[in-house]
Amino acid sequence: MPGSQIPQAFTARFPQSQKLAEQARQTFPSGVTHDGRYLEPFPIFVTHASGSQKFTPEGHAILDYWVGHGSLLMGHSHPAIVSAVQQQMAQGTHFSACHELEVGWGQRIQKLVPSAERVRFTSSGTEATLMAIRVCRLVTGRPKIAKFVGHFHGWHDFLVPGAYSPYGPTDWSMPGIPQGVLSDLVMLPPNDLAAVEQAFAQEAPACLIVEGTGGHWGRVPMRGEFLQGLRDLTTHYGVHLIFDEVISGFRVHPGGSQAYYKVTPDLTTLAKVVAGGLPGGALAGRADLMEAIAFNNVHGKKMKHPGTYNGNPLSAAAGIAALDLLANGLACEHANQMARQLRSELNALFATKKANWAAYGDFSMVHILPNYDGPRLTTDDQLPGQGTLEELDSPIDAKFTHAFRASLLTHGVDWFGWSGLTSAAHTEANLAATVSAFEKTLGDLREDGWIS
Numbered sequence: 001m002p003g004s005q006i007p008q009a010f011t012a013r014f015p016q017s018q019k020l021a022e023q024a025r026q027t028f029p030s031g032v033t034h035d036g037r038y039l040e041p042f043p044i045f046v047t048h049a050s051g052s053q054k055f056t057p058e059g060h061a062i063l064d065y066w067v068g069h070g071s072l073l074m075g076h077s078h079p080a081i082v083s084a085v086q087q088q089m090a091q092g093t094h095f096s097a098c099h100e101l102e103v104g105w106g107q108r109i110q111k112l113v114p115s116a117e118r119v120r121f122t123s124s125g126t127e128a129t130l131m132a133i134r135v136c137r138l139v140t141g142r143p144k145i146a147k148f149v150g151h152f153h154g155w156h157d158f159l160v161p162g163a164y165s166p167y168g169p170t171d172w173s174m175p176g177i178p179q180g181v182l183s184d185l186v187m188l189p190p191n192d193l194a195a196v197e198q199a200f201a202q203e204a205p206a207c208l209i210v211e212g213t214g215g216h217w218g219r220v221p222m223r224g225e226f227l228q229g230l231r232d233l234t235t236h237y238g239v240h241l242i243f244d245e246v247i248s249g250f251r252v253h254p255g256g257s258q259a260y261y262k263v264t265p266d267l268t269t270l271a272k273v274v275a276g277g278l279p280g281g282a283l284a285g286r287a288d289l290m291e292a293i294a295f296n297n298v299h300g301k302k303m304k305h306p307g308t309y310n311g312n313p314l315s316a317a318a319g320i321a322a323l324d325l326l327a328n329g330l331a332c333e334h335a336n337q338m339a340r341q342l343r344s345e346l347n348a349l350f351a352t353k354k355a356n357w358a359a360y361g362d363f364s365m366v367h368i369l370p371n372y373d374g375p376r377l378t379t380d381d382q383l384p385g386q387g388t389l390e391e392l393d394s395p396i397d398a399k400f401t402h403a404f405r406a407s408l409l410t411h412g413v414d415w416f417g418w419s420g421l422t423s424a425a426h427t428e429a430n431l432a433a434t435v436s437a438f439e440k441t442l443g444d445l446r447e448d449g450w451i452s
Helices: 005-013 015-024 079-091 100-112 125-140 193-203 224-237 256-261 287-293 313-326 330-352 398-410 428-447
Strands: 048-050 053-055 061-064 118-122 145-148 185-188 207-211 240-244 267-271 281-285 358-360 365-369 419-421
Touching: 005 015, 005 398, 005 428, 061 428, 079 313, 100 118, 100 281, 100 313, 118 125, 118 287, 125 145, 125 207, 125 240, 125 267, 125 281, 125 287, 145 193, 185 193, 193 224, 207 224, 224 240, 224 256, 240 256, 256 267, 281 287, 313 330, 330 358, 330 365, 330 419, 330 428, 398 428
Parallel strands: 145 185, 145 207, 207 240, 240 267
Antiparallel strands: 048 053, 053 061, 118 281, 267 281, 358 365, 365 419
């Protein structure tokens, strides 16, 4: 059995979080309000955040690589975004009416995102992907939708199957989702154009949805040549191509992965960065497809779309401020450079400490692969092994994951599971502190018997 040094040190470091977690368990299932925040022996609590750091009730500063689940490209509490929200709060938080801010917000999306001929706001990325597939079904009259194994597009019934490992070859059932829903879902292996073409010819789906950088924001990367292949195939077979840019949108490039790779989809789903860290999402795309949401449209039938917080004034204010800040590309470039440097320094650490781990990724995303026995990564464009789904996204023992995260937190770093995202607020000093924390965590994991 593994040792207990890590949980003991973690509990001693965060006593007030432990007390709050005990209260939370009496209110929330498992004591958390998002699955990703569940941690053993308990999650940390945060009182405030600024730049690249967040602070616990005990007064500890934690370097943050969750950055608002990917939404805070500018870092926590950027002054321009804070000011915009404060000013709008005094003007009103919900008008139940059209307002000028939503127009300016939508125009900025149109200016930055190549596919955005028209825009419709939602409250989340999950809602945006749900809308995207419904639009495609309405326009084409075809029920089936295609997605890639390992790609996450929100938690609604139609797209969450196949989003989490372990991945079965044929059984995509999930608790609470009826089999009837699964019959209209076409599951595809990533990075296999031949399989995509075969599925298109046999199944004739209404649409194909894809994360713009690959499953789980690039844990199994997809890059430009493959995305262009998808564009060619979807055009040939009359299948609408949806880029899910909920994470990649405005993060990898001001225009998202589609602008970086110069591959324009038919529809794009957005959230996170688009609302500057506040709740908000959007569907953007071709005017003729977005016409499905319009009244008295050319399709002769309208997709119903209410939504109490669509285009919310506070989210619009934050979104405008964020999009104005990142439009020149400097924030993206800085975050990308910080991640590139961190990947390099972590791989050097793993080599020095003889840990069979690898750090890899694209843009501002850093993925850690433990239990990796292949060649050391020496350049940033390398992937562990052949870069397959089986190599990069196989299940990792949950207890091991909790021990890894708890140790890193004890040493001042909050890592997003086995992955992390950088922001425009991260600095080289932050990276040095992060590498030091990883070095201490490797020592802790060895002492407790998790790694050799």
